[in-house]
Amino acid sequence: MSWLPPDTEEPYEEYDDVDYRARPNPKANRPRSKQRPAHDDAVVARVTTVDRGRYTVLVDEGEDAERTVTATRARELRKQSIVTGDRVDLVGDVTGDEGSLARIVRVHERRTLLRRSADDTDAVERIIVANADQLLIVVAAADPAPRPRLVDRYLVAAFDAGITPLLVITKVDLADPSAFLAHFTGLDLQVVTSTPEHPPVAALLERLRGRTTVAVGHSGVGKSTLVNALVPGADRAVGVVNAVTGRGRHTSSSTVSLRLPEGGWIIDTPGVRSFGLGHVDPENILRAFGDLADVAAACPRGCTHLPDAPDCELVERAARGELGELGPQRLDSLQRLLTTLRSPRGRGTADSLGE
């Protein structure tokens, strides 16, 4: 499992080397590290799918010898989470031949980490995807109705992870999304709209090229339809929205990496419908609003930056009209996201995902 202790910025290094090597070896007098092979012959691989302790990885990516290999994890990595998107070192049978099994012996340092908690009061986090640079948030204009607070939660997760969000509104043939989109005018958020007849393939491929993008969205919004349009042959199962619940059928549940025709990856996360945000540091959210973060540097220590915060530099400058044209709206968005973090989910239904 990939549970990690709370309040640990970079827990991986700890698990990577120090943790297990320092442990006394009950079976021998020699230090355990001496028994361990150096794995100098290890090859680098990309984890594309994780399924109950089995990892599907890609070796020699982009080369003639590129192949898919099935792997397990080395015993000493039992405390280390290994997730889709990870770069790993692989030893053993790395041929990828039928019935072969390789072994993951190291996980490379991660550039980004998209994570979630079980719920908002829970600081224990679970990593969803490693090394992604973009979060594709798929929302339907109708059927199911869009919920700004759900998108807020996705945005918080993206900003916390240092990942760029990109919003796709599907089913604009069914409803006009402008009222919904008005919620996000203060954000640096690219928005693309989609219908099955006019999937924004060119516009999206442009933004996805060469990057690793994680796609998230509530069931039934048309994410599979979109992924199929983007990745010919992806064959993501398209469900039917239940007329009563407005939800789609859950057709698959494992996170899958799909290669984009023009380079780059899209990682589909059918199982991820909610984002507990208990682990998120509000500072990371503020950091995503660079201009406001600069101003907030002059705030009192521990300032919440919420409308009632005493002597908040942001609130005061906004009131004096000194935050620029979009400033008040941006502050509004920031405050909404910070409030999202503070209000435990599950009390109301507005932002609970009903799953």
Ligand SMILES: Nc1nc2c(ncn2[C@@H]2O[C@H](COP(=O)(O)OP(=O)(O)OP(=O)(O)O)[C@@H](O)[C@H]2O)c(=O)[nH]1
């Ligand atoms: N009218 C309309 N229907 C769409 C659009 N995109 C998808 N749909 C339909 O919405 C339903 C759900 O689409 P899916 O692609 O399965 O949705 P999903 O988000 O992958 O849902 P899960 O598989 O449950 O995660 C299907 O019946 C699609 O045909 C759209 O832009 N307009």
Ligand SMILES: [Zn+2]
């Ligand atoms: Zn403040």
